[in-house]
Amino acid sequence: MADDSLAPGELQTYFALMEAVNVLQHAVEQQLRAEGDLSSVQFGLLARLSDAGSLTMTQLADGVVYSRSGLTYQAGLLEKAGLVTRAPSPDDERATLVTITERGAELVGRVLPGHVEVVRRLLFAPLSEDDVRRLGEIMATVRDHMRAQPPRSAAPRKRRTT
Amino acid sequence: MADDSLAPGELQTYFALMEAVNVLQHAVEQQLRAEGDLSSVQFGLLARLSDAGSLTMTQLADGVVYSRSGLTYQAGLLEKAGLVTRAPSPDDERATLVTITERGAELVGRVLPGHVEVVRRLLFAPLSEDDVRRLGEIMATVRDHMRAQPPRSAAPRKRRTT
DNA sequence: TATTGTTATACTCTATAACTATA
């Protein structure tokens, strides 16, 4: 069919989604900058390291739509700030193992409550429990679908042309 | 109560939402750049002008979380590209009236189908009609709530301290 | 040869503050 228009409901849904998320992202950015002097990208990296302890650059790049050099830049900033360390991986000398420091973990802990407060105030406050559940189901579906999509842009990683 | 943690469901919902939207935004950015040499911000401005014909800078700034200078910069780029014109408003000589050109409108028309295709393929493809409807309702609720919130960051516009 | 990551570089974008002009 290759219908090239969205149904009216889809259009409204798309616009509402994008506007709401943009506002939320902006508010979050403000809060992270004010309370932790972090960008949301930096916070995202720290948060993932906070869970994992250590990750290689490649692992860290997964799930973030980044160029490798951009990630190197951000990791450099975090290292300079004493929030992470970088060292060659024992398993694979090519790989750089990024590890969160105590100070980094502490910063995440310090910034997280305010972050959560912003998200709750802006995103969840007007929603019922059922709304939240449903929204979660829907967005998980979308996210999984997107993960399964062949990324048309990002440099194909680990692509065996055989 | 000022509970400073999100319910587990809320956290998952938040992460799924942000990841999905980030991927979508990235894909949209690629498409717009490839097919129209536009950023999503520029496309957003053109799209709104496409509906309205003309808007003042202030009107154009509403709904976009921008500094005025950032908007001036973008409007300058669009004007340089021949997609909009700028002229003093007849109503209020202080105001700049931004008007989309024929070429601008044509560009929007040319880029829109691809834009829509990306959104449908990534966002709507895995959703049922009911999902879309519900998502639209939820996000409209959130958006309206956010609009009603006092913007803690953006310079208060038209603020009478009286 | 393929993969991991860094560096050099150029460019886009955004914000702040100072400024001009009109209401």
Place this chain on the structure above:
DNA sequence: TATAGTTATAGAGTATAACAATA
């Protein structure tokens, strides 16, 4: 005096391409 917009400037972030080192 307040509002609309622009300009100058500086800083953050991102991508591309060339490069070094390891597998």
